[in-house]
Amino acid sequence: MSTDTPTVLLDHVRPKGGQKPDQWPTWKTMAYTLDISLRFLASSAVGKGSIARADELIAGYWTRILKAGNASLAAVGREKFPPGQACVVMSNHSSLLDIPALMGAVPGSVRMVTKEELTKVPVWGQALVKSGFIALDRRNREKAIAQLQKAKRVLAEGVHVWIAPEGTRSRSGVLGAFKKGGFHVAMDLSVPIIPCWIHGAHDIIPPDSFVSRYDGEIVVRFGDPIPTAGRSRDDMEALMLEVREAMVALSQQG
Numbered sequence: 001m002s003t004d005t006p007t008v009l010l011d012h013v014r015p016k017g018g019q020k021p022d023q024w025p026t027w028k029t030m031a032y033t034l035d036i037s038l039r040f041l042a043s044s045a046v047g048k049g050s051i052a053r054a055d056e057l058i059a060g061y062w063t064r065i066l067k068a069g070n071a072s073l074a075a076v077g078r079e080k081f082p083p084g085q086a087c088v089v090m091s092n093h094s095s096l097l098d099i100p101a102l103m104g105a106v107p108g109s110v111r112m113v114t115k116e117e118l119t120k121v122p123v124w125g126q127a128l129v130k131s132g133f134i135a136l137d138r139r140n141r142e143k144a145i146a147q148l149q150k151a152k153r154v155l156a157e158g159v160h161v162w163i164a165p166e167g168t169r170s171r172s173g174v175l176g177a178f179k180k181g182g183f184h185v186a187m188d189l190s191v192p193i194i195p196c197w198i199h200g201a202h203d204i205i206p207p208d209s210f211v212s213r214y215d216g217e218i219v220v221r222f223g224d225p226i227p228t229a230g231r232s233r234d235d236m237e238a239l240m241l242e243v244r245e246a247m248v249a250l251s252q253q254g
Helices: 024-045 051-068 098-105 116-120 124-130 141-147 149-156 181-189 233-251
Strands: 007-010 072-076 088-091 110-115 134-136 160-163 193-199 217-222
Touching: 007 051, 007 098, 024 051, 024 124, 051 098, 072 098, 088 098, 088 181, 088 233, 098 110, 098 193, 098 217, 110 116, 116 124, 116 134, 134 141, 134 149, 141 149, 141 181, 149 160, 149 181, 160 181, 181 193, 181 233, 193 233
Parallel strands: 072 217, 088 160, 088 193, 110 134, 110 160
Antiparallel strands: 007 072, 193 217
């Protein structure tokens, strides 16, 4: 049992009321997503579509999403991010709420690697690309490798990059096999990898579900940074195992 005290980032905004699960928070989330997309595109149209402007909108976005289902958010280990150093964050991924939870829990700017199909969605897709999110074609390895070059540019701007090392959401909640793309990015730039585990999001909105349970609690735990500087391609398997073991250890805390 971990003795770390979580930093509360968003508490329950209403008393827990035992409201039955429904789709209303999901519909609200869709409306919030359209709103933030239109607002960022409007800023971009007048030359103000900066990282800082996107961060300002994201700060309000994730809180609105969690408040829609009266969920709370806390984080443990935020101080483990090296000051002034952009990192690659690697976590489990099994819920639609993982991304808003990480938006709130990761200190500083953060952008996500997302599947390319989402960038084809009208309005939202344009906003994702312009605000620094990294599209990835999971069906085309060569194209995906080229697309990950954008992750390097984002990191070079001081923005943390979140990558689900499994490549997609886990339907069971159990970690699947890791893909190497994110590890290549971290090693090429010699940036640390921050292992992470998200507790509770899966219970609020399970994979492939649009029904949300109210009054849930999400805790995001960050582990010690794992350095990649000085590691060669021969160290890839050992690095992947080290990150995996760190994530499993975090999953057992709480």
